[in-house]
Amino acid sequence: MNPLVYLNSQARDGIVSLAALAAAVxxxxxxxxxxxxxxxxxGLLPARYQRNRKMLSTAEQLRLARSRxxxxxxxxxxxxxxxxxxxxxxxxxxxxxPDVFEEHxxxxxxxxxxxxxxxxxxxxxxxxxxxxxxxxxxxxxQKAFSVxxxxxxxxxxxxxxxxxxSIPVRLELGAVCAGLEIPLVHGAIAGWYGQVTTQFPGDTTxxxxxxxxxxxxxxxxxxxxxxxxxxxxxxxxxxxxxxxxRGTPLRRRTLVIDLLEMEFVERLD
Amino acid sequence: xxxxVKLFASFRDGRFKEEVRDTPAGTLCxxxxxxxxxxxxxxxxxxVNGRHAPLEQELRDxxxxxxxxxxxxG
Numbered sequence: 001m002n003p004l005v006y007l008n009s010q011a012r013d014g015i016v017s018l019a020a021l022a023a024a025v026x027x028x029x030x031x032x033x034x035x036x037x038x039x040x041x042x043g044l045l046p047a048r049y050q051r052n053r054k055m056l057s058t059a060e061q062l063r064l065a066r067s068r069x070x071x072x073x074x075x076x077x078x079x080x081x082x083x084x085x086x087x088x089x090x091x092x093x094x095x096x097x098p099d100v101f102e103e104h105x106x107x108x109x110x111x112x113x114x115x116x117x118x119x120x121x122x123x124x125x126x127x128x129x130x131x132x133x134x135x136x137x138x139x140x141x142q143k144a145f146s147v148x149x150x151x152x153x154x155x156x157x158x159x160x161x162x163x164x165x166s167i168p169v170r171l172e173l174g175a176v177c178a179g180l181e182i183p184l185v186h187g188a189i190a191g192w193y194g195q196v197t198t199q200f201p202g203d204t205t206x207x208x209x210x211x212x213x214x215x216x217x218x219x220x221x222x223x224x225x226x227x228x229x230x231x232x233x234x235x236x237x238x239x240x241x242x243x244x245x246r247g248t249p250l251r252r253r254t255l256v257i258d259l260l261e262m263e264f265v266e267r268l269d
Numbered sequence: 270x271x272x273x274v275k276l277f278a279s280f281r282d283g284r285f286k287e288e289v290r291d292t293p294a295g296t297l298c299x300x301x302x303x304x305x306x307x308x309x310x311x312x313x314x315x316x317v318n319g320r321h322a323p324l325e326q327e328l329r330d331x332x333x334x335x336x337x338x339x340x341x342x343g
Contacts, residue, residue: 007310045281069273073343075343076342076343077343078343106290131343145330146296162343163343164341164343165342166341166343167339167341170341186330187343188286188340188343189276189340189342189343190338190340190341191278192278193277193278193337193338193340194340195313195314195337195340205321208314208321209313209314210339210341211312211323212309212310212312213310214308214310214311214312214338214339215310215339216311216313216338216339216341216342217278217311217338217339217340218281218340218341218342220279223342228343256277256314256337258278260276260278263277265277265335266319267314267316267319267320267321267335268319268321269318269320269321269322
């Protein structure tokens with residue numbers, strides 16, 4: 001019996017369970033990614049995605065599984081972005097961050113736990129996502145993003161997610177994405193405040209927000225638990241839409257968020 | 270002429286949320302920023318009537334100028 005015949009024999013109403021996929025992995029020596037792709041390519045939906053089913057078709061789920069996305073920064077924003085993209089079913093993730101966990105990360109960074117203090121953030125991302133969704137391949141890159149290594153880090157990626165904590169590096173990321181002609185989903189946070197936009201090649205939205213070289217108010221305000229979770233979720237929604245070509249992304253629009261006054265303001269380019 | 274200035278986030282501390290100001294015709298955004306005691310390098314998103322505006326932009330009667338501080342964390 002070949003793996004597809006096996007998966008078909010195990011499927012119920014077009015859905016194939018985790019146990020059936022695990023058996024296919026075991027019996028036929030497939031990777032989890034190969035098993036899920038085989039299912040999706042043949043119109044079978046892994047059961048873990050069944051609550052995506054009313055909003056995403058099986059073909060769209062396959063498209064996500066075949067997509068590669070780079071998440072630049074694996075701290076406050078990046079931890080949640082990686083988690084959400086892995087649960088969504090984005091098949092290949094590149095996690096970029098030079099840092100290790102420190103105690104002051106514990107108030108907000110999803111991947112940070114006391115046991116992981118001193119551990120590399122990108123390695124924590126690999127371990128976490130293997131637990132969450134073994135069909136997702138995570139490529140850890142424990143390095144600082146720059147224009148020098150940016151094109152190599154983003155090679156083959158459909159888009160990049162800005163989860164950085166540095167304005168100058170953000171602008172470098174914007175430049176690299178423009179050079180590669182891929183979209184950039186931007187998020188930034190400070191205390192109760194945040195902003196999100198999606199910059200497509202040729203747009204200048206990010207540069208307009210950072211036209212003056214200064215220090216962000218996060219240096220003074222810090223960041224709580226909920227602001228990164230919110231902004232990261234908005235970024236993940238943008239990633240989903242851009243990968244699938246659905247809906248209306250925040251293109252040439254920047255959403256500015258004030259959670260203290262609960263105000264959401266939009267700026268057009 | 271009259272313009273409306275809206276401040277956001279930490280810019281409101283010790284200032285206001287929204288204020289109508291009398292200002293000479295042809296006033297640049299930059300002048301309002303300086304009058305408010307804000308430094309250019311503190312500014313993030315700046316918009317006039319909901320659109321991105323450089324500080325050199327001339328304000329017109331009835332304009333709404335909105336100023337946000339620089340947000341850069343992740």
